[in-house]
Amino acid sequence: MRALEETLLGELVLIEASIDFSEEDLPAHAPGATLETATKARAAIAALLESEIAGERLRRGIRVTILGGPNVGKSSLYNALLGEERAIVSPVAGTTRDILRERIHVGGFTCRLEDTAGIAETRCEIEAKGIEIARAAALEADLVLFVVDGSEEIANETKNEISRIDPEKLLCVLNKSDLGLRYSREEARERLGARDALAVSALKREGLENLRAWIFDKTVKRAAGDLDRERIAVNARQAAALREADEALERLETAIGEGAPAEILSVDARCALDALGAITGRSMSEALLETIFTKFCIGK
Ligand SMILES: Nc1nc2c(ncn2[C@@H]2O[C@H](COP(=O)(O)OP(=O)(O)OP(=O)(O)O)[C@@H](O)[C@H]2O)c(=O)[nH]1
Ligand SMILES: [Mg+2]
Numbered sequence: 001m002r003a004l005e006e007t008l009l010g011e012l013v014l015i016e017a018s019i020d021f022s023e024e025d026l027p028a029h030a031p032g033a034t035l036e037t038a039t040k041a042r043a044a045i046a047a048l049l050e051s052e053i054a055g056e057r058l059r060r061g062i063r064v065t066i067l068g069g070p071n072v073g074k075s076s077l078y079n080a081l082l083g084e085e086r087a088i089v090s091p092v093a094g095t096t097r098d099i100l101r102e103r104i105h106v107g108g109f110t111c112r113l114e115d116t117a118g119i120a121e122t123r124c125e126i127e128a129k130g131i132e133i134a135r136a137a138a139l140e141a142d143l144v145l146f147v148v149d150g151s152e153e154i155a156n157e158t159k160n161e162i163s164r165i166d167p168e169k170l171l172c173v174l175n176k177s178d179l180g181l182r183y184s185r186e187e188a189r190e191r192l193g194a195r196d197a198l199a200v201s202a203l204k205r206e207g208l209e210n211l212r213a214w215i216f217d218k219t220v221k222r223a224a225g226d227l228d229r230e231r232i233a234v235n236a237r238q239a240a241a242l243r244e245a246d247e248a249l250e251r252l253e254t255a256i257g258e259g260a261p262a263e264i265l266s267v268d269a270r271c272a273l274d275a276l277g278a279i280t281g282r283s284m285s286e287a288l289l290e291t292i293f294t295k296f297c298i299g300k
Helices: 002-020 031-050 052-060 074-082 125-140 156-163 185-192 208-223 236-257 262-280 284-296
Strands: 062-068 100-106 109-115 143-149 170-175 197-199
Touching: 002 031, 002 262, 002 284, 031 236, 031 262, 062 074, 062 125, 062 208, 074 100, 074 109, 074 143, 074 170, 074 208, 100 208, 109 208, 143 156, 143 185, 143 208, 156 185, 170 185, 170 208, 185 197, 197 208, 236 262, 262 284
Parallel strands: 062 109, 062 143, 143 170, 170 197
Antiparallel strands: 100 109
């Protein structure tokens, strides 16, 4: 946004200078260059507007649920991603009962991370309730990190449980890699029936960067339709301002095409910058003065 604003401001300064100080020795204003800038700015705005819907999802926060059998290290992974000891970790199976939720940031975006009760056959009513909540959370989630203890053989129930999850949003996390994995990533993918698998050690904090990168790729990038980071997360208010700026720039293009005088071009350029200022919070007239001062040393 700043870059967009700066280029337009640069043009406006030239336009205004050609009006106010026409008799002085200043660089001449070239309408052709302004037209080019306006056209480029409109393309940038169009790209920003595309991300409006994706932005809504990103702002809400991407929901990432950690699921898996008991004792595989779900809470350890939760804590590791969080960077704090939030969930109780213990060698006792069935430690986590309630669902835990915290926000984490991945590549500058918010994820709502959930730790859940270990899925197992149980006669305990409380544990069973926790498992029910865990499965429901996984259904709702944007992503499911299904954790298995990679140092142990894969149980049949694990494969069944995984088959309930939409493969599009599933990642199998082979935890406890520090103990030595029983199988390769490829074997894990095949045996677990998952498209993706990643080895980590929640205890030793290893493989977490890969995991974060995977989360980023699967969510933020996909949500934004593979747009690069700068183009993400335009909200409804910002989109309205961008549309306003775009209309002003369209008028500017037409005015240049018609050979309108600098006074007219200035009005449209100011309009566009005013609209962008509603997003950046920058007052256009202040910005204009600053730029005039630094560029031309006029008026000091
Ligand atoms: N060696 C090793 N041990 C781990 C790792 N991650 C977790 N553990 C241990 O595994 C045990 C269970 O860890 P938790 O994080 O409580 O497992 P959980 O999946 O949340 O268990 P429940 O809440 O009971 O379902 C603890 O003793 C942890 O220290 C790891 O990466 N390597
Ligand atoms: Mg736990």
